[in-house]
Amino acid sequence: MVYFGIMKTLKCDLCEATAEGETFEAWMEALFPHYRDAHAEVMADSSKTKEDGEKWMAENKVRFDAA
Numbered sequence: 214m215v216y217f218g219i220m221k222t223l224k225c226d227l228c229e230a231t232a233e234g235e236t237f238e239a240w241m242e243a244l245f246p247h248y249r250d251a252h253a254e255v256m257a258d259s260s261k262t263k264e265d266g267e268k269w270m271a272e273n274k275v276r277f278d279a280a
Contacts, residue, residue, distance in 0.1 A: 221280045227252050237277045
């Protein structure tokens with residue numbers, strides 16, 4: 214049996230841009246170029262901690278799973 218994953222489309226958490234992925238990890242990878250270009254200030258924010266990154270991951274995984 215061949216498994217075909219479901220492609221999910223979610224908006225960026227900071228704007229209206231979208232990215233697609235069959236898994237949360239694939240969605241994050243698809244979102245990264247947008248985030249890097251459109252939200253460079255967030256990516257370069259040296260005040261962000263590892264915990265901030267983990268919180269972002271957890272919150273966005275919930276959004277992805279609910280889509």
